[in-house]
Amino acid sequence: MTNEVLRFAKPKARLFMLNTDQRAFLLFFVILLVFLGLWELGANLKLFLPIMPSASQTMIDFWFWISNPFFDNGPNDQGIGLLLLTSLRRVLGGFAIGSAIAIPLGVLIGLSPVVSRAVDPFIQILRPVSPLAWLPLGLALMRDSEKTALFVIAITSIWPTLNNTKFGVSNVDPAYLNVARTLGASRWRTITKVILPAAAPSIVSGLRISLGIAWLVIVAAEILLSGGIGYFVWNEWNNLKITSIITAILIVGLVGLLMDRLFGLLQHWVSFGQRS
Amino acid sequence: MHSSNMMLSSTKVVAAHLSLHNISKVFPGRTSPVDKLLRRTSKPFVAIADIDLEVLPNTFVSIIGPSGCGKSTLLNIIAGLSQPTTGAITINGQLVSAPGPDRGVIFQNYALMPWMTVAENIQFAVETVYPSMAIAQRQSIVQDYIGLVGLRGAETKHPHELSGGMKQRVGIARALAINPQILLMDEPFGALDALTRGFLQDEIERIWEQERKSVILITHSIEEALLLSDRIVMMTRGPAAHIAQVLDVPFPRPRRREELDQYPGYHTLKAAMEQHLSYETRVVEESRILK
Ligand SMILES: Nc1ncnc2c1ncn2[C@@H]1O[C@H](COP(=O)(O)OP(=O)(O)O)[C@@H](O)[C@H]1O
Ligand SMILES: [Mg+2]
Numbered sequence: 001m002t003n004e005v006l007r008f009a010k011p012k013a014r015l016f017m018l019n020t021d022q023r024a025f026l027l028f029f030v031i032l033l034v035f036l037g038l039w040e041l042g043a044n045l046k047l048f049l050p051i052m053p054s055a056s057q058t059m060i061d062f063w064f065w066i067s068n069p070f071f072d073n074g075p076n077d078q079g080i081g082l083l084l085l086t087s088l089r090r091v092l093g094g095f096a097i098g099s100a101i102a103i104p105l106g107v108l109i110g111l112s113p114v115v116s117r118a119v120d121p122f123i124q125i126l127r128p129v130s131p132l133a134w135l136p137l138g139l140a141l142m143r144d145s146e147k148t149a150l151f152v153i154a155i156t157s158i159w160p161t162l163n164n165t166k167f168g169v170s171n172v173d174p175a176y177l178n179v180a181r182t183l184g185a186s187r188w189r190t191i192t193k194v195i196l197p198a199a200a201p202s203i204v205s206g207l208r209i210s211l212g213i214a215w216l217v218i219v220a221a222e223i224l225l226s227g228g229i230g231y232f233v234w235n236e237w238n239n240l241k242i243t244s245i246i247t248a249i250l251i252v253g254l255v256g257l258l259m260d261r262l263f264g265l266l267q268h269w270v271s272f273g274q275r276s
Numbered sequence: 277m278h279s280s281n282m283m284l285s286s287t288k289v290v291a292a293h294l295s296l297h298n299i300s301k302v303f304p305g306r307t308s309p310v311d312k313l314l315r316r317t318s319k320p321f322v323a324i325a326d327i328d329l330e331v332l333p334n335t336f337v338s339i340i341g342p343s344g345c346g347k348s349t350l351l352n353i354i355a356g357l358s359q360p361t362t363g364a365i366t367i368n369g370q371l372v373s374a375p376g377p378d379r380g381v382i383f384q385n386y387a388l389m390p391w392m393t394v395a396e397n398i399q400f401a402v403e404t405v406y407p408s409m410a411i412a413q414r415q416s417i418v419q420d421y422i423g424l425v426g427l428r429g430a431e432t433k434h435p436h437e438l439s440g441g442m443k444q445r446v447g448i449a450r451a452l453a454i455n456p457q458i459l460l461m462d463e464p465f466g467a468l469d470a471l472t473r474g475f476l477q478d479e480i481e482r483i484w485e486q487e488r489k490s491v492i493l494i495t496h497s498i499e500e501a502l503l504l505s506d507r508i509v510m511m512t513r514g515p516a517a518h519i520a521q522v523l524d525v526p527f528p529r530p531r532r533r534e535e536l537d538q539y540p541g542y543h544t545l546k547a548a549m550e551q552h553l554s555y556e557t558r559v560v561e562e563s564r565i566l567k
Contacts, residue, residue, distance in 0.1 A: 175387035178357055182375045183404040183454065193400060197391040272390040273436030 053243045061243035087228035094153025102158045106165025131156040131217045145225040156217045157210040164206025168199030200270040208263035215256045291333030292457035299327040299363035323349045325516035334488040338501040341511030342556045347494045377405040380456030384463045386443040388435040395431040405454040421449040441472035458490045498549045513556045
């Protein structure tokens with residue numbers, strides 16, 4: 001009788017005794033294989049337009065770009081690593097400029113309800129504008145594609161950081177501010193030692209969003225300017241090399257993911273168990 | 277503990293005489309045209325009215341009253357975090373109207389900075405109040421108070437790694453480390469479980485024996501008030517809450533929780549407090565039901 005009960009109580013044998021992570025990975029792998037298989041099959045049976053390469057051609061070309069990332073045969077024939085470095089330099093430069101504007105301005109707006117209300121109309125009107133709309137203005141003002149890229153990325157990077165900094169600064173837990181007040185802390189000390197650290201999780205989450213959008217925008221901006229991974233995508237379209245375009249898409253995605261994860265770590269690091 | 281004893285006897289303890297003269301607090305209602313338009317007007321609310329109180333140097337005073345009567349309002353006014361509508365506060369005859377390090381505050385929700393370690397939280401307070409103090413001396417003060425509240429070994433922990441009781445120890449150390457003349461506590465153990473609460477009450481009694489100060493403790497616990505206080509201020513219910521009666525607690529010190537009920541007069545005092553509190557609370561509850 002007892003044995004009978006125990007037999008039913010035994011845990012069901014899960015698929016090859018794998019845990020959740022392992023099963024998820026297995027499923028991921030299966031989806032990838034099915035996708036590549038259908039792609040290869042479709043290409044071989046000529047179900048797609050003739051311009052569409054097969055999965056195997058794409059993978060061979062992907063490997064070509066990956067295995068030799070830093071060759072340089074002039075501006076229109078560079079390795080993917082050099083192209084990425086160009087784009088990264090522009091994104092990080094523009095992001096640094098944008099953040100250097102957004103964080104102090106956000107702190108100021110967050111601290112002062114008057115400044116906040118005065119500046120708000122400007123922000124509300126400019127924020128919804130596509131960053132690419134600034135590109136012709138940048139070209140007109142700077143007459144240089146490198147500086148224009150920085151200009152467009154800087155403007156892109158401002159809004160999420162500005163918004164989050166303002167929110168973080170104006171929503172500091174009043175308990176922390178009361179501690180500073182009862183100790184008689186100066187305004188400056190309260191800002192640097194209490195308000196900024198308290199707002200840090202919110203600020204970093206703004207930076208993370210800004211960098212993500214900057215990375216989205218740089219590809220589009222470079223299609224219109226020159227150099228970098230965005231220009232490469234456009235160039236390879238003119239050469240009708242779809243395999244290179246797919247390679248670039250994957251690599252842009254991977255780099256974006258990597259940067260996001262790095263900022264995720266930073267965010268965790270400044271949070272100290274607070275929700276962020 | 278030895279080092280803290282040395283330190284504590286070497287710091288100059290300033291005796292402070294705190295006086296509340298005629299303190300009232302009215303929270304303004306919402307009466308603007310905009311509020312009228314949005315139908316969200318409210319009448320002005322008289323929270324506390326005509327509070328007069330003398331806290332003599334080095335006495336431990338508890339304030340007890342039905343919840344919502346205005347105890348926190350009164351303490352915030354004494355701390356300088358909120359302005360009284362009428363009346364004045366003096367410390368040793370000097371008018372005070374802003375917060376300042378002569379009053380150390382221990383908060384109910386601890387209010388520790390989550391990004392600072394235990395030591396950094398205390399150091400922040402010491403640094404703010406004594407900016408020109410030598411670093412070595414500052415650090416030794418921080419270490420002494422960490423020892424005093426029994427947090428040796430937890431110096432480099434962040435608040436989210438501490439239990440509620442340990443957090444409030446940091447809060448106590450932070451308030452004491454600036455050597456305030458008056459210590460203000462608003463239900464400091466209200467958020468703790470009964471065992472931890474009892475333990476920390478004993479700690480406060482022990483610390484106070486070492487380092488006498490004027491103390492104002494807000495509490496809703498009769499036992500806590502009787503264990504710790506020299507005087508107990510009983511407040512009436514609000515609105516316009518005021519002082520109903522002040523009881524003297526003549527028990528000898530150091531007091532021990534286990535022997536508390538053997539002191540002469542303990543049961544009389546306890547009965548008087550219970551009667552007052554249950555009457556005030558009953559009236560409050562009944563008026564809520566009738567509304
Ligand atoms: N900022 C405020 N505006 C309006 N009413 C308030 C405000 N703060 C407290 N009150 C009211 O004052 C009364 C006393 O509050 P409080 O001092 O917190 O009571 P206690 O600490 O004794 O429980 C309560 O009725 C509360 O609703
Ligand atoms: Mg209260």
